[in-house]
Amino acid sequence: MIQRFETKARMSRAVIHNGTVYLCGQVAADADADISEQTRTTLAKIDALLESVGSDRTRLLSATIYVKTMDDFAAMNAVWDAWVPEGHAPARACVQAAMARDALLVEITVTAAV
Template identity: 75%
Template structure:
């Protein structure tokens, strides 16, 4: 059994790879003082960068769990999400309203993806 941990700190690893499956820690916006759409865009850019580091991309996402501070922002967040997900590659997904770790955060995502065979 092989487990690879990348960007590991005391509390968590940003990336864990096991059996050709990538697990990302929760990702939030680069700037939490922006609106839901900009927070979603920068959050997904961070997901893209981590997936690339792990040798995969958003066409290989198996599942995503989105945490949104207020469901009033659901449609605006989905507009950005829908533009980001490649057509025909939508993952299994859940979206729940949740209190965030910091009040200014509006959205967070946790992603599981496959690493394609080389």
Template identity: 65%
Template sequence: MSDIKRMEIGTRMSKIVINNGVVYLAGQVAEDATKDIKEQTRTMLAKVEALLAEAGSDKEHMLSATLYIRDMKDFAQMNEVWDAWVPEGHAPARACVEARLARPELLIEVSVVAAQK
């Protein structure tokens, strides 16, 4: 039996769940949904980085990422930010799907799984 640790627990979800050295992050979105895809991606990834640090991990330990993008027309611009953010040689398994998000002004959301350091 394993110990499940939940952090930043809310009514609906925990922002971080850790089990057997694996970190699961709740979906993260931009700080300011009025910004363009590049800025939304930057601030979303900054939130991911902060949560990973809180959980004893970092972007070099990401195992997988699922990106939800409102419109694939923004795919190339989103990838410019993503590619600059992911450390070379440490790209996680990744999926990117076009999806309706919780609010129409949101352009991108990510869900990340990582190993603890």
């Protein structure tokens, strides 16, 4: 069985299949903020979405992080490292990418066990 949450014409915010939740990419609540604050609010949105489907950050399986510029890599990682529970780091990739809106500095998507 596949469960879709907050489904629109283009995408669902979360999809659960076989005990795994796949989140759509999450971006900052305030695109005018610096990379640290954008990362913090993006991770807060991930926390809320995971909780809404019965999961949390201790159950992360993988993460893909898109940053607008690698100049922000260290600052983004400082926030990320503080957010990931010790011993629960997911498999992760981080790439530089063009963003959907110019003000966005980071987008993160995760997969987690439910």
